[in-house]
Amino acid sequence: MRLAFAAAALLLASATAQAAVIDFEADTTGNKANGFVSASGAGVSFTDTSGANLIVYSDSEAIGKGLAVFDDDASRLRMDFSAYATELSLVFGNDDPCCSDVGDRAWLVLYDGVVVVDSVSVAMNQDDLPNQTISYSGTAFNGALFWYGDAGGTPIALIEIVDNVTFNVAETPEPASLALLGAGLLGLAGLRRRR
Ligand SMILES: [Ca+2]
Ligand SMILES: [Ca+2]
Ligand SMILES: [Ca+2]
Ligand SMILES: [Ca+2]
Structure with missing residues (x-):
């Protein structure tokens, strides 16, 4: 017994689970191809769902360097994980009052393949600073979409900037x-x- x-x-x-934190500090600034894997950590690749406008960016909208999803269009940030995870969080900035309304939100939808597992959203504080985190913990997922949208999730014309992308990897015994x-x-x- x-x-x-x-x-x-x-x-x-x-x-x-082991946690990985992608802070983009090891990356060079500038354009990145879709499927970008940060030099700061493996286990996830990043893709712009509209065009190919990922830019590692260093400004007050990120903590040091962050990843921006240009342009001012309906782009979402797609994250593809190389193994299943059950937790994901990221810091978001450029929640710019220029280009958002009160009630606009950061959205995070989790996928298992093409099947939606769950979704969470956070009302942005519209101060242009990377001082809010969106987090999910629950059912296993291997993909995610992140974007800025209205209260119903419709994308708004605002560039997403993310940093400190943190997720776990459940090891096989x-x-x-x-x-x-x-x-x-x-x-x-x-x-x-x-x-
Ligand atoms: Ca784009
Ligand atoms: Ca950073
Ligand atoms: Ca801004
Ligand atoms: Ca903010």
């Missing part, structure tokens, strides 16, 4: 801990048989 619990605990420990779990379960079955 005790062995089974120990093995299960080991399995849980090995499955504990290692064979050693699987073997231990197997041994534990066999032990448990043996105990049950003896009763």
Whole structure:
């Protein structure tokens, strides 16, 4: 019995998520092709859904360097993850009062392939500064879209700038801990048989 619990605990420990934070500080500023992977961290690629206007940008709208989704169009930022994640957060800036209305929101939709898993949104504080975070934690996903939209999610003409893209990667259990779990379960079955 005790062995089974120990093995299960080991399995849980090995499955504990590891977090990655993409802060774009290791990237050169300037245009990036769709499918861009930051030098600051792997595990996610970035794509502009309208045109090819990703720019690593250094200004007050980011924390140091950030990733901007030009132009003033209905672009969304697509994130494709190389493994399933259950948590995602990012800081957003350029929530510029020039080009947004009270009630406009930052939107984040999570996907498993093409299937929508969930969505969250946050009312932007419209101060042009990267001082808000949008976060999701829940069902596993391997893709996400981020954009600035109105209260109903319709994109507004405002360039998105993101920074500190943070997500977890659920590791597959290692064979050693699987073997231990197997041994534990066999032990448990043996105990049950003896009763
Ligand atoms: Ca674009
Ligand atoms: Ca940064
Ligand atoms: Ca701005
Ligand atoms: Ca802000």
